[in-house]
Amino acid sequence: MSRVQLSGRLTSGNDRNIKSLVAFFPLAELGSYVDTINVCSGLEIFFQAARNANNKKKVLDIEQDIKSEILNGGLITPLALTVVIGGKVELQRTRHFWDIVYDSSEAFVIGNLLTYNATLNLLGIKAPLFSSRLTSSELKKDSVCRQQLAVEDVMLTILFDEEGVDDTRMRELFFKHQRRNPELHLTQFSNKNSFPLQETIRQLSAELCLPSYGGVSDKAKHVRGTEKFITTEYILFKVIVGAVAGEKLQEYAKMSDDVSLEGGTLVSTAFQTTYKPYIEAFFKAWLEPIYSGSELARGGFRLSAQIWQALSLVVHELVSKGAGVELVEGAGAKLGQLDYSKQASHWQNCDVMGLDSNGRLFKSAVKSTREFKRGLKDYFLDCIPES
Structure with a gap:
């Protein structure tokens, strides 16, 4: 278990059980607060459906956009990702902010997945949708971009329930985000967490x-x-x-x-x-x-x-x-x-x-x-x- 503590601003949730906290920190620290290696078991079938040519092209285009901005002085706007914590969360009030304590291995990115994938690729980290091992020459070639990107801020909107979020609720939140931010092309699925048959x-x-x-x-x-x-x-x-x-x-x-x-x-x-x-x-x-x-x-x-x-x-x-x-x-x-x-x-x-x-x-x-x-x-x- 990898318990971590993160401070941020608590915002109102869309239902009485789910709360959201917004936090900023450098991209280099992302792996400390979310699981960048595994996919939530309840979303695995949708990640499989997202591994298609349309989304792969979008990821490559986003990589080029981010790389161009970084090499020209930094990101125009912070990268923004939506995360859901599956396990139980401790919520603590501080003087100016709120702290949450949770297991980082139960925190999964569900929103802006293509940007997330592109960012991990540029950082040389294995990505959940499309990933390829970089050669030593490629790592050396893009080292300046990678170092500059690592210190850029990322904005996390973290959705959680203090008692935990099960797979069914995780899927509902995933598709709610897809309906409001339709970025992914999902073969076999529309923007619903169920299907007619x-x-x-x-x-x-x-x-x-x-x-x-x-x-x-x-x-x-x-x-x-x-x-x-x-x-x-x-x-x-x-x-x-x-x-x-x-x-x-x-x-x-x-x-x-x-x-x-x-x-x-x-x-x-x-x-x-x-x-x-x-x-x-x-x-x-x-x-x-x-x-x-x-x-x-x-x-x-x-x-x-x-x-x-x-x-x-x-x-x-x-x-x-x-x-x-x-x-x-x-x-x-x-x-x-x-x-x-x-x-x-x-x-x-x-x-x-x-x-x-x-x-x-x-x-x-x-x-x-x-x-x-x-x-x-x-x-x-x-x-x-x-x-």
């Missing part, structure tokens, strides 16, 4: 008993093998859209959209009125080997987003052909018995799979994820002769 996804998660398999992550797009989760909200979004609407809409639909079919029917409505029993029956049967407790069954390609999405396209294909719930459930059971380990020999029969350079593990043998999903769907359908 979220309730449908949570309903499907409950029906499939996914919490018993490790749960559904709302913090990342994909599952890492080291995590307990079986899937993510993002993957389930793609599963629902794929099963209901097919490949094309699955590929292009964004989580922030009210996704609808060609006739105008919402995907959420079609799920409830038609597709729900098919999707649930298929994936319950497919997940059964994992429920038996086999660690091997959970590993390999079972966690792959592309596998889940391809399976949902199998459901769409079967339903489109008029298959009943029992046949769809049988298909899920049959595909659930496949060996999803990366060295399973049956993958050699899949046109879009190939061995790695060591000739040991199978991986995608095609250039695009869209082609990979389509090939997986075709292979899975071939594994169900009665389809």
